[in-house]
Amino acid sequence: MIQIKKYGLLLLIAFTALQITACSSNENTPLQNKSSRSDTAAEEVSDNTVTLTPQQLQSLDIKTGKAGLRNLSAVIQVNGRLEVPPQNAVSITIPYGGIVKSTTLLDGKRVTKGERLVTLESPEFIQLQQDYLDGTNQLEFLTSEYNRQQELATQNINAKKTLQKSKADYQAALNKVKGLKAKLSLIHINTNTLEENGIQNTVTIYSPINGYVTQVNVNRGTHVNPNDMMFRIVNSDNMYVELAVFEKDIPRLKRDLNIHFSLVNDSTAYRAQIYLIGKEIGKDGSIPVNCRITSPITSSMIPGIYLKATIETGTSQLTALPENAIVSFGGKDYVFQPESPKSGSIQDGYSFRMLEVETGVTENGYTAVTFTKDFNPNMAIVIEGAYDLLSKMKNTSEEE
Structure with missing residues (x-):
């Protein structure tokens, strides 16, 4: 490492730079000044070169x-x-249309399992209950008739055909009642107490999980069509990270690799571990990689929020430079390479x-x-002061 602090060392640096340039397999392009200046000019710059006077260099x-x-x-x-896992997110729907009679839900509200979410009303609810009650009465009659026909058959009093028809009527009525009971259970109507409590004209929907309301699509008086999503509830307790890893990096993946990630709205660093690797490449050339959050x-942490992540695939020897040697400009990264003094004389600048x-x-x-075609590890590189050089270059370009 060479430290350039005193004017007396400039000749030594210039000589070193000339040797490096001569030994390099890539010849440096001679500098072309954009305009002539006096010996005391601040600096001269080409498209990618900055020249400092001895006073500035010192x-x-x-x-x-x-490197x-x-x-x-x-x-x-x-x-x-x-x-979040599929079992931790619920879309609240109803299989029959209705009108919202009441709800108190708002986005972000915490709800518990079994809590009332919304009450709806519809003539269809009434009709289903009426059909069920009628069906149970009919089933009661047909059950009695079928039992009677069976008893007559044992005494060879009735025809076999009559018994078969009685049995068919009974089975049809039984199936109808079972079907109506299943339909009513979908809208949370208890058929065991229906006859005792009477027909109700409203239906109440309850939360199937603990969680937070993330979507509210209805209000009082809204007409809800069958299977329309009224609310979405998410339980974030088992949240995980889903990464999109492109196919060129797939061979480097394995279970339990450590992950560092940060959210778009939070600079905090979090940790996770890979636990599932997808088995099919998507249209964008990536596979999903699921990671368990260990922080x-x-x-x-809000479900659906985007993040940037770093997957640690191991430790290896890599060609590296100090952070201060690399500058960013125009969305790209650069380093500065010392060149020979202008016109071969240190007095004319470096x-x-x-x-x-x-x-x-x-x-x-x-x-x-x-490495690139212009950069190789044997080059002398500015490892401190690179941003000063970039600033000089930008300022000179603006002056010109």
């Missing part, structure tokens, strides 16, 4: 070094969202060329970098 705390191998976590960067559930790099995981102050 004032900046610039250090150079090379090296570091033990960093090999990771996969993915997107996903929070979900405490917080109020920021140049730095900005090279694009691809970055990976950042850990313990180092960021993994991927």
Whole structure:
């Protein structure tokens, strides 16, 4: 590592940069100044190069070094969202149409299992109860008649055909009553007390789970069609992370890998572990990966919210640079490479060329970098002061 602080060291740095340039397999493009300046000019810049005067170079705390191998976590960067298991989310519907008579539900309200959600009324409810009561009366008569015919048959008094018809009528009535009873149970009407309590013109729907109301689609007086969703209730106790992992990264996945994730509305870091890996690739080229949340559930965790996650696939030696060596500009990442002094003389200034790099995981102050056609690990790179150079470059471009 070379630290450039004093003017007396500039000649040594210039000589080192010239050696690196000569040994590199990729020749650097000579600098082309956009405009002529005096020897005391602030700096000169091409599309990707900034030149500092000796005075400016002396004032900046610039250090150079090379990329090296570091033990960093090999990771996969993915997107996903929070979900709840199917048994923890309920859409409240009714198989028959009706009109909402009363409800007190609001989005976000906590409800408990068995709590009243909504009351509806409909002539269809009345008709079902009437048909059931009529059917039970008819069944009572046909049961008695069938028993009578069986007794006559044992005495060879009636014809076999008469007994068969009596049995068929009885079975038909019994099936009808059973069917009506099942229909009434769908709208929570207890047939065991129907005859005693009489026909009711309203039906009450109760919550089948504990949870929070996440959708309310009705109000008093709303006409509800059969199977329309009136409410949605979600129990977030067993929330999990669902990630979308693209097929190129599938071979690196396995059960129990650690996950770090953060929500779009919360910078807090949470942890999870993979417990299910999908077996079919979707149209977008990804598979769903379900992860069990190991961090405490917080109020920021809302089912359906999007998140960014990092999957730790192990530790390996990766080529890395200090974080301060990498600058971001225009949505891309860059490093600065020292070049030879302008015109071969240190008095005319010192140049730095900005090279694009691809970055990976950042850990313990180092960021993994991927080689490109312009960047290789044997280059001398500015590892401190890179943002100062970027600032000089941007300011000079604006002045021109």
